[in-house]
Amino acid sequence: AQSVTQPDIHITVSEGASLELRCNYSYGATPYLFWYVQSPGQGLQLLLKYFSGDTLVQGIKGFEAEFKRSQSSFNLRKPSVHWSDAAEYFCAVSPGNTDKLIFGTGTRLQVFP
Amino acid sequence: KAGVTQTPRYLIKTRGQQVTLSCSPISGHRSVSWYQQTPGQGLQFLFEYFSETQRNKGNFPGRFSGRQFSNSRSEMNVSTLELGDSALYLCASTLDRNTEAFFGQGTRLTVV
Numbered sequence: 001a002q003s004v005t006q007p008d009i010h011i012t013v014s015e016g017a018s019l020e021l022r023c024n025y026s027y028g029a030t031p032y033l034f035w036y037v038q039s040p041g042q043g044l045q046l047l048l049k050y051f052s053g054d055t056l057v058q059g060i061k062g063f064e065a066e067f068k069r070s071q072s073s074f075n076l077r078k079p080s081v082h083w084s085d086a087a088e089y090f091c092a093v094s095p096g097n098t099d100k101l102i103f104g105t106g107t108r109l110q111v112f113p
Numbered sequence: 114k115a116g117v118t119q120t121p122r123y124l125i126k127t128r129g130q131q132v133t134l135s136c137s138p139i140s141g142h143r144s145v146s147w148y149q150q151t152p153g154q155g156l157q158f159l160f161e162y163f164s165e166t167q168r169n170k171g172n173f174p175g176r177f178s179g180r181q182f183s184n185s186r187s188e189m190n191v192s193t194l195e196l197g198d199s200a201l202y203l204c205a206s207t208l209d210r211n212t213e214a215f216f217g218q219g220t221r222l223t224v225v
Binding site: 034105 | 117163169171205211215218
């Protein structure tokens, strides 16, 4: 069965520091991969997606993610974090023959000034 | 272009009651999916509709049902509410298969 693992439940960084959020997936073929961000009490906003092609994808708000097939990973990165990036981040996979998304458990990002 | 609209934003219901939640997708989007988000279980897929047909269903009891209308608007219904149904219910719309999903702000359901 497909699954997504986000090993870090909570990450704290200082403003201006770099960030990497980890995501590993389990799926037989190459899935469609997504990162979403959620502010408290709000819906999910798409940061970026990977369907095929270049394994380094750029998203909104200065985020990027790299798909590594050999490691079944799709880690999210940002070179310099801003206080407004504090939120919960979800990695998701779609098998591709459906719009169903399978989400990881999320990583809560806290940013200190 | 308007985003995904979910109504109502907040609901308080009593155990045993039923509830209907509504979702209007982005104009032109034909697929609507529903998710339940709770602190304990995270984000879980409920069902997916495309052109008024249920295309996929998650592992939820039969008390959870949904439908999609010809204008792509969707409703989900939960009957015989239980305390554990308290959650944020999120709706997402996609243009078609294999495209990104856009989420509404959700309906916060509290069962007392």
